[in-house]
Amino acid sequence: xxxxxxxxxxxxxxxxxxTNIAVIKYWGKRDENLIxxxxxxxxxxxxxxxxxxxxxxxxxxxxQQDRMWLNKKEISxxxxxxxxxxxxxRARANDYEDEKKGIKISKNDWQNxxxxxxxxxxxxxxxxxxSSAAGFACLVFSLAKLMNVQEDNxxxxxxxxxxxxxxxxxxxxxxxxxxxxxEEDGSDSIAVPLADEKHWDELVIIIAVVSSRQKETSSTSGxxxxxxxxxxxxxxxxxxxxxxxxxMEEAIQNRDFPTFAQLTxxxxxxxxxxxxxxxxxxxxxxxxxxxxISCVEKWNRAEGxxxxxxxxxxxxxxxxIARNRKAATLMLQRLLFHFPPNSDTDLDSxxxxxxxxxxxxxxxxxxxxxxxPPPPEIKDKVPAQKCKGEISxxxxxxxxxxxxxxxxxxxxxxxxxxxxxx
Amino acid sequence: xxxxxxxxxxxxxxxxxxTNIAVIKYWGKRDENLIxxxxxxxxxxxxxxxxxxxxxxxxxxxxQQDRMWLNKKEISxxxxxxxxxxxxxRARANDYEDEKKGIKISKNDWQNxxxxxxxxxxxxxxxxxxSSAAGFACLVFSLAKLMNVQEDNxxxxxxxxxxxxxxxxxxxxxxxxxxxxxEEDGSDSIAVPLADEKHWDELVIIIAVVSSRQKETSSTSGxxxxxxxxxxxxxxxxxxxxxxxxxMEEAIQNRDFPTFAQLTxxxxxxxxxxxxxxxxxxxxxxxxxxxxISCVEKWNRAEGxxxxxxxxxxxxxxxxIARNRKAATLMLQRLLFHFPPNSDTDLDSxxxxxxxxxxxxxxxxxxxxxxxPPPPEIKDKVPAQKCKGEISxxxxxxxxxxxxxxxxxxxxxxxxxxxxxx
Numbered sequence: 001x002x003x004x005x006x007x008x009x010x011x012x013x014x015x016x017x018x019t020n021i022a023v024i025k026y027w028g029k030r031d032e033n034l035i036x037x038x039x040x041x042x043x044x045x046x047x048x049x050x051x052x053x054x055x056x057x058x059x060x061x062x063x064q065q066d067r068m069w070l071n072k073k074e075i076s077x078x079x080x081x082x083x084x085x086x087x088x089x090r091a092r093a094n095d096y097e098d099e100k101k102g103i104k105i106s107k108n109d110w111q112n113x114x115x116x117x118x119x120x121x122x123x124x125x126x127x128x129x130x131s132s133a134a135g136f137a138c139l140v141f142s143l144a145k146l147m148n149v150q151e152d153n154x155x156x157x158x159x160x161x162x163x164x165x166x167x168x169x170x171x172x173x174x175x176x177x178x179x180x181x182x183e184e185d186g187s188d189s190i191a192v193p194l195a196d197e198k199h200w201d202e203l204v205i206i207i208a209v210v211s212s213r214q215k216e217t218s219s220t221s222g223x224x225x226x227x228x229x230x231x232x233x234x235x236x237x238x239x240x241x242x243x244x245x246x247x248m249e250e251a252i253q254n255r256d257f258p259t260f261a262q263l264t265x266x267x268x269x270x271x272x273x274x275x276x277x278x279x280x281x282x283x284x285x286x287x288x289x290x291x292x293i294s295c296v297e298k299w300n301r302a303e304g305x306x307x308x309x310x311x312x313x314x315x316x317x318x319x320x321i322a323r324n325r326k327a328a329t330l331m332l333q334r335l336l337f338h339f340p341p342n343s344d345t346d347l348d349s350x351x352x353x354x355x356x357x358x359x360x361x362x363x364x365x366x367x368x369x370x371x372x373p374p375p376p377e378i379k380d381k382v383p384a385q386k387c388k389g390e391i392s393x394x395x396x397x398x399x400x401x402x403x404x405x406x407x408x409x410x411x412x413x414x415x416x417x418x419x420x421x422x
Numbered sequence: 423x424x425x426x427x428x429x430x431x432x433x434x435x436x437x438x439x440x441t442n443i444a445v446i447k448y449w450g451k452r453d454e455n456l457i458x459x460x461x462x463x464x465x466x467x468x469x470x471x472x473x474x475x476x477x478x479x480x481x482x483x484x485x486q487q488d489r490m491w492l493n494k495k496e497i498s499x500x501x502x503x504x505x506x507x508x509x510x511x512r513a514r515a516n517d518y519e520d521e522k523k524g525i526k527i528s529k530n531d532w533q534n535x536x537x538x539x540x541x542x543x544x545x546x547x548x549x550x551x552x553s554s555a556a557g558f559a560c561l562v563f564s565l566a567k568l569m570n571v572q573e574d575n576x577x578x579x580x581x582x583x584x585x586x587x588x589x590x591x592x593x594x595x596x597x598x599x600x601x602x603x604x605e606e607d608g609s610d611s612i613a614v615p616l617a618d619e620k621h622w623d624e625l626v627i628i629i630a631v632v633s634s635r636q637k638e639t640s641s642t643s644g645x646x647x648x649x650x651x652x653x654x655x656x657x658x659x660x661x662x663x664x665x666x667x668x669x670m671e672e673a674i675q676n677r678d679f680p681t682f683a684q685l686t687x688x689x690x691x692x693x694x695x696x697x698x699x700x701x702x703x704x705x706x707x708x709x710x711x712x713x714x715i716s717c718v719e720k721w722n723r724a725e726g727x728x729x730x731x732x733x734x735x736x737x738x739x740x741x742x743i744a745r746n747r748k749a750a751t752l753m754l755q756r757l758l759f760h761f762p763p764n765s766d767t768d769l770d771s772x773x774x775x776x777x778x779x780x781x782x783x784x785x786x787x788x789x790x791x792x793x794x795p796p797p798p799e800i801k802d803k804v805p806a807q808k809c810k811g812e813i814s815x816x817x818x819x820x821x822x823x824x825x826x827x828x829x830x831x832x833x834x835x836x837x838x839x840x841x842x843x844x
Contacts (some may be wrong), residue, residue: 139578231688232695235657261699269703273654277695279688280719287709297702 009103010060010419011096013146017055017138017403018048019129020169021205021319023311024248025177025271028227028237033080033187033257034186035165038227039241039360041178042248044321044361045197046205047400048122050353053134054406055119058140059105063114069413069421070119070135071084077117084162085140093147098179110147112190117143124397129207129317136172141403153402157191166216175252177245190287197399200255203358204328207395208335210288210316214233215375217282219314222275229279231363236274241267251415254357257323261306269313284314288390292318295338299331302377307331329360332394337372338383339391353396431525432482433518435568436834439477439825440470440558441551442591443627443741445686445733446670447693448600448657450649454501456608460649461663463600464670466743469618469822470544472775474829475556477541479564481527484540485536491835491843492541492557499539506584507562508537516571534570539565540835540843545817549726551629551739558585559592563825575824579613595619595675595823599667619821622677626750626779629817630757632710632738639704642734644697646735651701657695663689666731667747679745683728686743690733706736710761710812714740716759717797717824719751724799729753751782754816758785759794760805761813775818 066086068077077083078322093110095102105113117139121131122194137363142162144151161178168189169176174196181189216227224232244263251259275282285293299315300306307327311319320335332351341350346365351358363369374382406412415422428613444507448463488508490499501503515532519525526536538560543553562582566573579590583600591598596618603611639647648655666685675835697704707715715732722728729749733741742757744750754773763772773780784790796804828834837844 117580147725229688231662231692232654234790235654235661237658240653265650266699266701269701270653272697273695273699276698277692279691280723281687281691281715283712283715286712290705290708293703293705405736 008062009101009104010058010062010416011098011103011146012056012412012414012416014054014056014406015138015142015145015403015404017047017134017141017170018173018400019051019131020045020176021313022166022169023260023309023321024241024244024267026165027271027274028223028233029165031075032187032224033084033152034189036163036186036189037165037178037180038233038237039164040180041195042245042252043166043176044205044248044399045173045176045204045402046169047397048341049400050395050397051123051134051248053119053121053131054134054183054411054413055117055138055142056115057139057146058414058419059113059146059406060116060419061106061113063116063419065086065118066114066121068117071121081163082139083165085136086143088148088159088162089143089147089149090139091153092144092149093305094150096148101145101251109168115143115146116414116419119252124209129209132164133166133170134208135242136160136167136219137403139163141171145405148165148224151381154190158186158189161186161191171402174199174399177249192248193251197401200399202255202324203399204325205397205399206320206322206328206332206357207321207397208292208318208339209392209395210286210318211390211392212286212316216284216315219242222278222282222314225280225282226274230274230277232277233274236270240270249392258306258331261300261309261323264309264311272312277333284316285312288387289316289318291387291390292320292335295334296331297322298377299334299375307391325357325360328357328396332357332361332396333363333372335391335394336361336369337374337386339387340369341366341391342389350391351394351396354398355396357396430484432480432484432838433520433521433527433568433838434480434834434838436476436478436828437560437567437825438470438474439556439563439826440595440822441466441473441475441553441556442467442588442598443733443735444534444588444591445731445743446663446666446689448587449693449696450645450655451587452647454612455506455600457583457812458608458611459587459600460655460659460665461604462673463588463591464616464623464667465588465600466627466821467499467592467598467696467824469819471822472817472819473545473556475541475543475560476833476835477557477560478598479561479568480538480841481532481568482841484536485538485841488536488539489543490539493543494532494843495734496841497684503558503585504561504679507558507581508565510581511562511565511569511571514566514571514573515570518570518731537565538836538841540839542835546631547708554586555588556594558589559825560588560798561585562829563593564584567704567827574595575798576612576614577836580608580611583613584606585622593824596621596821599671600696604732616671616674619823622674622821624667624677624746625820625821626747627819628754628757628779629751629816630740630742630761631817632708632740633812633814634708634738638706638737642765644704647702647704648696648700652696652699654699655696658692662692672786674822680728683722683731683743683745684829686731686733694734695767705740707734708738710809711738711740713812714757715741717737717756718753719744720799721797722831723755728758747779747782750779754779754783754818755785755794756797757813757816758783758791758810759796762791762810763788763813771815773816773818776820779818
């Protein structure tokens with residue numbers, strides 16, 4: 001670094017990156033360190049307006065060490081996953097110059113400059129909503145922009161992948177495939193966009209965040225145990241998923257909802273099946289998850305063609321993908337009928353995100369929920385009890401865009417003067 | 423039939439047949455009518471003192487039609503399963519003569535003589551405890567004795583199989599294998615005894631009957647849907663189970679509990695995995711079932727070697743097989759700690775069967791249950807809430823004998839004078 005440069009400058013970049021939900025699931029690694037999957041996976045990127053990570057990264061000669069804050073709390077960057085991402089981005093850094101601010105960083109300087117990272121999720125972290133996917137994607141994307149890395153999002157996805165496997169799919173909007181790749185170094189294990197978020201913009205997504213009293217197995221240790229102990233995972237990865245990937249790509253291209261729904265539901269169920277086939281067995285879904293599935297299955301059967309697909313990640317939360325706005329409205333009515341909020345919950349915090357769906361459903365207050373009639377498909381079997389309180393809240397959203405820079409300095413999470421959280 | 427015979431005589435046989443619990447599961451038929459399985463299975467026969475069916479079958483020239491009573495209620499014999507069993511037994515009937523009573527029935531008479539059947543389970547039918555297995559085994563066994571059928575229990579098992587697949591395994595005590603067979607007519611799809619009930623008499627079995635508010639998918643339709651829709655069931659039936667059958671037979675011969683437990687738990691979990699891989703998915707276990715598994719897994723891990731194996735059939739009830747009496751006692755303490763009875767339940771109806779296990783566990787009343795300390799393996803994570811009321815009751819039992827005749831007329835369920843239920 002040029003000696004004459006002031007120690008005072010701080011260079012900063014802020015980016016926003018979406019979460020994603022897999023419709024063909026990733027479960028099982030063939031390389032634990034590089035995070036290489038045993039099968040391809042396909043996901044839908046969720047609208048960052050409702051679920052995203054915002055990350056500000058800053059660099060300054062005055063910083064004494066790499067530091068990171070996540071949701072306002074400082075966390076350690078010692079883990080291999082953070083170190084891998086930082087190392088890989090620094091290795092691809094390029095010269096940077098801003099004459100006005102008197103900043104000049106040459107390619108090799110990046111190795112010695114420390115970074116501050118501040119990351120924030122616009123949704124509850126503990127809810128099990130793939131916060132690590134958006135988080136690592138945003139970390140890698142923002143660091144790459146900061147360090148003038150020239151590689152495209154596909155190449156960046158291979159770096160994000162080393163932070164959290166599913167993070168690679170958050171480098172693009174719309175529908176994304178994570179190609180497992182063949183190379184030992186993981187260089188071809190990257191995300192590729194299948195279709196952008198405008199391709200199939202009729203789809204509406206409702207997430208049911210399930211109240212859970214059970215501690216879950218982390219997906220990292222869970223998938224390791226599945227690979228080692230399940231007698232079915234190999235067959236799934238080698239025989240079942242490759243066919244489903246081809247069918248799913250076709251369904252997405254053709255906006256063929258019945259096929260899309262059938263594959264999405266089957267693959268979610270099979271993922272949970274191999275979890276159960278693990279020793280000791282892993283249960284991510286609970287009775288509430290089962291009841292949501294039953295509600296969707298009954299309605300789909302009654303309609304004769306799927307209206308809604310469901311998928312569950314490594315936790316009890318349901319992600320419901322409705323074929324269009326009308327189906328989403330009817331789905332939300334059904335969900336609110338079966339799962340009314342506790343009486344001390346206010347509607348505004350019970351259904352969040354795109355609240356216009358709630359309006360379409362004719363729900364203005366808790367009385368409207370109580371007045372909902374039983375769905376016609378269960379007319380002979382209206383449950384004796386409703387499942388009050390089993391769902392914490394619903395998020396209404398849609399497919400969304402990939403990472404973006406937030407150039408407006410007011411959106412930065414770090415202070416431009418101190419380099420510390422605002 | 424000789425014309426001079428009185429129309430008044432009634433000939434009667436009473437038998438008792440055990441239930442069984444599969445440790446390598448039967449799930450999936452290759453022939454729906456003959457009930458031929460897609461894989462071998464292995465079961466433990468349960469002590470009929472605690473779980474069995476008693477059936478009285480009677481024949482008389484005065485009976486106008488075949489009739490049956492099950493648990494005091496008359497039921498229809500029209501179903502194919504009953505008709506198959508009746509037809510197959512009648513086809514193998516032989517001459518019978520009792521000079522004293524003036525009864526003479528020639529081989530061909532049986533086709534025209536009607537039977538009365540009265541069957542009774544010594545356990546709640548609705549509890550999902552394989553009542554059809556014991557029931558059809560007992561029907562076939564008692565009819566065979568009545569009609570002087572000379573075939574051995576192995577041949578009779580092929581007939582009972584046509585009533586309910588798992589019924590064939592109830593023709594023997596101890597450990598039993600149902601060989602799937604190869605013949606199209608099912609003649610080689612029979613049960614064979616692996617070891618009698620004295621071979622491994624240390625084992626103690628505790629059944630946790632789970633309170634359930636959900637209607638379950640019948641195993642008949644469930645396994646049909648799995649065979650048609652699961653992408654994993656073929657691999658299970660053809661690749662996984664054959665190896666497990668060999669290992670399980672060896673484990674039973676060697677009384678090798680660790681291997682027995684590992685196979686039993688894995689195969690139960692895999693059966694539930696393929697149910698979940700079915701479209702629409704089938705959930706037989708519920709959150710309570712998961713909690714029982716977690717309790718067993720934690721304890722087994724803490725001990726370093728399995729103390730208890732668990733297995734679940736097509737419902738939420740847990741069948742726990744303890745390596746010996748001491749392990750059963752410690753298991754029961756753990757279960758009662760996590761799942762205390764509702765305060766209006768009396769202990770005598772909460773733990774039934776072999777109550778000496780309860781005595782060994784030092785439990786004399788509900789206060790003793792409340793006073794149970796948390797098991798040491800959960801010392802840092804004692805649950806905030808206990809799962810009161812989630813279990814309806816426990817049955818303590820053991821491996822048991824096969825079918826027997828009950829020669830004492832007082833044990834008959836039908837009246838010798840009227841041929842009607844007593």
